[in-house]
Amino acid sequence: MSDLIQPLTGWLVHKVFPFGTASELNTREPICNCDPALKRDSDSSVRLIKPALRSSATDVEAFVVTLLARKNELPYRAAVSHVAEFLFHKELRAGAWAVDVGLFGSSLFGADARRELERGKGELWEIA
Structure with missing residues (x-):
């Protein structure tokens, strides 16, 4: 059952936070480098x-x-x-x-x- 929940949770997080979570955003370059x-x-x-x-x-x-x-x-x-x-x-x-x-x-x-x-x-x- 947890094998089914893990991909679903990842999908949901991606939909809710399309640019990444806070920890991911802190380590990335600005979204628009232009x-x-x-x-x-x-x-x-x-x-x-x-x-x-x-x-x-x-x-x-x-x-x-x-x-x-x-x-x-x-x-x-x-x-x-x-x-x-x-x-x-x-x-x-x-x-x-x-x-x-x-x-x-x-x-x-x-x-x-x-x-x-x-x-x-x-x-x-x-x-x-």
Whole structure:
């Protein structure tokens, strides 16, 4: 009987945790190796380029430019955190509160924040 349960248990774990269990995830490379933002180390920082090569195209870019103008330089993780918080509040104002996004908080927007920071890299700010 246990011979039948073992494969079934493995199948169920794979369906419930398609990317692996917590112990497996801790030992793996990031799932999407194509995203350079995932490879940033904790020593990276974001710095405003003066003069910028272009003006801000979105409200997120304008927020980051304003933030960097005040702080001059931010650690990459702090910049991601600030942008994720900005995106979170933007979605709440747009009505996301109705689908309980507030329960998850700004951490739900971490990947979007990284993408936004990569989008302005080299034109509005530099990440080094």
